[in-house]
């Protein structure tokens with residue numbers, strides 16, 4: 001059987017056989033978003049949607065994650081497909097009839113879509129079990145948005161014995177239905193930091209008797225902008241963003257402390273080590289010169305998401321077979337966003353791919369929404385990836 005024959009009509013079949021189920025599941029998950037590791041109801045919905053399929057199911061992996069295993073009829077490699085299940089602490093403003101019913105929680109990163117697409121792929125692959133040589137493992141992972149659920153799954157041994165692994169992410173800004181990926185780094189290392197500046201508090205009218213934590217924090221925030229602009233090779237991608245700054249209780253009090261927090265994104269591992277050293281030296285120098293102290297807590301969180309070149313090539317090849325050359329794109333640059341699928345790719349060769357949803361509001365915005373036509377397309381892509389990797 002040749003490749004084109006195998007993928008012919010795959011998306012249409014999935015749409016016809018499971019389309020309604022995938023959309024219903026997505027809406028059901030969307031209505032009840034859950035954060036971090038607390039994906040209890042989401043996992044229940046996934047289990048209900050997988051019921052009756054010939055899967056060996058492990059629950060409570062990485063707290064509320066699921067690993068479902070499909071043994072094909074013949075012997076062969078083990079392929080992993082992964083979806084994330086968690087939502088974000090954002091108040092939804094889409095106006096959708098199935099919008100979040102919980103104030104302050106929303107599926108604003110499309111993980112409801114990823115989970116439903118993976119359930120669709122599980123149905124499709126179970127239906128062709130007799131023709132599969134090898135094993136497919138479906139990973140439903142909590143806590144992608146901070147918490148590192150992917151890391152916990154790896155630590156619990158969930159990806160042991162997996163020969164290659166794939167995941168997709170809905171991608172605003174990429175033309176609708178287009179699949180993009182690249183060899184090597186596709187998402188950045190995403191680290192966070194927190195600084196406490198400790199000066200001496202005092203009366204707003206007597207600054208000479210105080211060491212003003214606000215003025216020092218302001219100097220440090222400004223100086224941190226020179227880390228990327230003056231310390232990093234201009235052709236090397238790096239981002240340093242201060243996202244939080246806080247101090248003070250009243251207009252006429254000089255506060256003793258100030259807090260500054262932010263994120264650093266890099267691709268190069270050496271640069272990833274160097275940046276916190278320079279941040280420390282620069283902020284200590286400023287604080288010391290102004291009669292204060294600073295403590296830097298730096299958290300190396302998600303490493304670079306690095307695609308195995310052969311797996312990225314396989315993914316783009318499958319996308320071309322499925323959707324045509326005009327719907328497949330080799331990405332030029334990585335995104336500076338972070339992704340905890342990185343931990344799985346550190347253990348198992350594989351690829352992370354972007355699936356375009358066109359010009360919609362960005363990920364992590366209260367208006368993020370996508371056309372559900374993308375769901376069977378994503379299911380078909382995941383299904384075809386497993387078929388191809390098993391062939």
Ligand SMILES: [Zn+2]
Nearest residue numbers: 109145363364
């Ligand atoms: Zn996200």
Ligand SMILES: [Zn+2]
Nearest residue numbers: 109110111169
């Ligand atoms: Zn996401």
